[in-house]
Amino acid sequence: MRLVTLTGVGLAYGGRQVLSGIDLALDSGHITTLVGPNGSGKTSLSRMVLGLLTPAQGRVERAGGLVTGYMPQKLAIDPTLPLSALRFVTLAGVDRRTALGALARTGASTLADAPVATLSGGEFQRVLLARAIVRKPQLLVLDEPAQGVDIAGQDALYGLVGELRDETGCGVLMVSHDLHLVMAESDSVVCINHHVCCSGTPDAVSAHPEFVALFGELKPVTRKPHVAVYTHHHDHEHELDGAVHVHGPHCAGKH
Amino acid sequence: MLDLFLPPLVAGLAIAAAAGPLGCFLVWRRMAFFGDTLAHGALLGIALGSLANVEPALAILVTCVLLAAGLAWLSRGRDLGNDTLLGVLAHTALAFGVIAVTLVDGLRPSLLAWLFGDLLAVDGSDAAIIAIGAVLALGLLALAWRRLLAATVDDDIARVEGIDTARTRLLLVIALAIVVALSMQVVGLLLVTALLLVPAAAARRHARDPEPMAIIAALIGMVSVAGGMATSWFADVPAGPAIVAVAAVIFFVTRLLPARS
Numbered sequence: 482m483r484l485v486t487l488t489g490v491g492l493a494y495g496g497r498q499v500l501s502g503i504d505l506a507l508d509s510g511h512i513t514t515l516v517g518p519n520g521s522g523k524t525s526l527s528r529m530v531l532g533l534l535t536p537a538q539g540r541v542e543r544a545g546g547l548v549t550g551y552m553p554q555k556l557a558i559d560p561t562l563p564l565s566a567l568r569f570v571t572l573a574g575v576d577r578r579t580a581l582g583a584l585a586r587t588g589a590s591t592l593a594d595a596p597v598a599t600l601s602g603g604e605f606q607r608v609l610l611a612r613a614i615v616r617k618p619q620l621l622v623l624d625e626p627a628q629g630v631d632i633a634g635q636d637a638l639y640g641l642v643g644e645l646r647d648e649t650g651c652g653v654l655m656v657s658h659d660l661h662l663v664m665a666e667s668d669s670v671v672c673i674n675h676h677v678c679c680s681g682t683p684d685a686v687s688a689h690p691e692f693v694a695l696f697g698e699l700k701p702v703t704r705k706p707h708v709a710v711y712t713h714h715h716d717h718e719h720e721l722d723g724a725v726h727v728h729g730p731h732c733a734g735k736h
Numbered sequence: 737m738l739d740l741f742l743p744p745l746v747a748g749l750a751i752a753a754a755a756g757p758l759g760c761f762l763v764w765r766r767m768a769f770f771g772d773t774l775a776h777g778a779l780l781g782i783a784l785g786s787l788a789n790v791e792p793a794l795a796i797l798v799t800c801v802l803l804a805a806g807l808a809w810l811s812r813g814r815d816l817g818n819d820t821l822l823g824v825l826a827h828t829a830l831a832f833g834v835i836a837v838t839l840v841d842g843l844r845p846s847l848l849a850w851l852f853g854d855l856l857a858v859d860g861s862d863a864a865i866i867a868i869g870a871v872l873a874l875g876l877l878a879l880a881w882r883r884l885l886a887a888t889v890d891d892d893i894a895r896v897e898g899i900d901t902a903r904t905r906l907l908l909v910i911a912l913a914i915v916v917a918l919s920m921q922v923v924g925l926l927l928v929t930a931l932l933l934v935p936a937a938a939a940r941r942h943a944r945d946p947e948p949m950a951i952i953a954a955l956i957g958m959v960s961v962a963g964g965m966a967t968s969w970f971a972d973v974p975a976g977p978a979i980v981a982v983a984a985v986i987f988f989v990t991r992l993l994p995a996r997s
Binding site for chain 1: 763764765766882885886888889890892893894895896897940943944945946948949
């Protein structure tokens with residue numbers, strides 16, 4: 482089912498065109514990863530999908546009665562506000578039982594009574610994800626969810642998002658500036674830099690000339706089920722006898 | 737003696753019960769200055785109300801809501817912080833308020849009462865109005881509590897969850913304006929902010945969730961009102977400052993006690 486459609490969307494900040502001519506469609510059961518360098522307009526685009534920002538040009542159409550869950554890039558809870566993880570989740574307007582269920586689903590049951598100000602980065606992410614899923618959203622928008630978490634934490638988070646998609650059939654929009662690690666489960670990757678550079682399956686995007694021009698060559702290798710790891714494009718090899726072989730135009734047959 | 741003391745006590749307790757939770761929002765949203773702005777705006781409201789022959793409480797309410805709208809409009813600029821804008825607004829309102837008060841016949845002698853309150857002069861009908869207003873403010877707050885809290889924690893998530901955060905903020909301002917307007921007689925405009933902030937600040941260390949903090953703040957405020965009135969009676973000092981002094985003593989004692997969280 483089509484959840485959100487963006488047609489020819491553009492946005493300007495203080496006379497500077499941040500985004501232009503964006504077409505994007507988000508479907509249920511479909512994981513879309515949005516990648517692009519810093520300042521490319523990814524967050525603005527996700528905010529338009531969420532309805533937090535109105536585009537200057539173009540149209541954003543959302544399915545009627547669409548329930549969205551949002552996990553923001555960062556959230557600083559003022560230390561003047563005493564707030565337990567459980568109360569944070571019930572702020573979505575659900576009862577304790579439902580909130581505890583969501584915390585259990587994201588593996589954060591033991592954190593229910595902990596003050597959110599004392600949680601580590603990885604713990605807080607699980608609580609944020611619990612808040613995002615507690616209203617049973619049809620669309621989940623995650624803005625750079627893996628920021629400040631190590632690879633194991635990122636892997637666990639991506640795995641969880643993949644499972645949630647499989648269980649609930651919700652659509653997912655994942656925003657990432659980290660091109661070396663994208664969700665292996667992504668059904669499509671959209672690469673933007675003020676406009677859509679290219680889009681398609683992860684493999685097709687990483688081979689696209691515009692993507693290569695922006696980020697260099699990317700070879701996703703599935704190391705773990707949920708994270709695709711960037712591998713360097715080697716320009717030399719260490720041979721068995723210890724000599725270093727530098728790849729050049731004359732090394733035919735060596736590869 | 738009871739019929740002399742009961743109306744001021746009821747009025748003071750009602751205001752403190754509403755000021756506690758509202759003050760918590762000022763603390764959480766880092767808007768402590770906002771209480772001052774509203775209180776200074778209240779003086780302008782009294783003078784303008786007197787000129788236009790409108791009930792002071794109503795005039796204060798309208799002025800406070802206009803000031804809040806002014807703040808919302810000014811803060812769209814983003815090149816000045818909220819603390820600066822609130823300071824500018826507060827002192828603008830104070831300057832024009834004092835000028836207006838001196839221009840209005842008959843207001844000048846009561847200026848001191850407006851500044852520090854005259855709780856013991858509250859009679860039965862004043863107390864009834866103050867109590868009804870406090871219940872109204874608490875009712876508004878209770879109605880919007882979850883939405884207001886969600887918007888305070890994160891405006892974006894609250895909006896994604898379907899909360900009209902601008903309207904929720906307006907509701908908070910109206911509830912605050914009601915309490916400030918009613919507090920004028922209790923503690924006066926110079927101490928309104930204290931009644932909002934001090935109990936909330938004292939409650940912070942002893943609560944793990946927002947709701948207990950709000951309730952503790954209300955209770956501390958009510959104890960301060962009772963203690964302040966008793967002090968005022970036995971030591972023959974003005975009631976408004978005595979209430980704030982008791983609240984301040986409680987605040988410093990809570991800082992010495994071990995925190996709960």
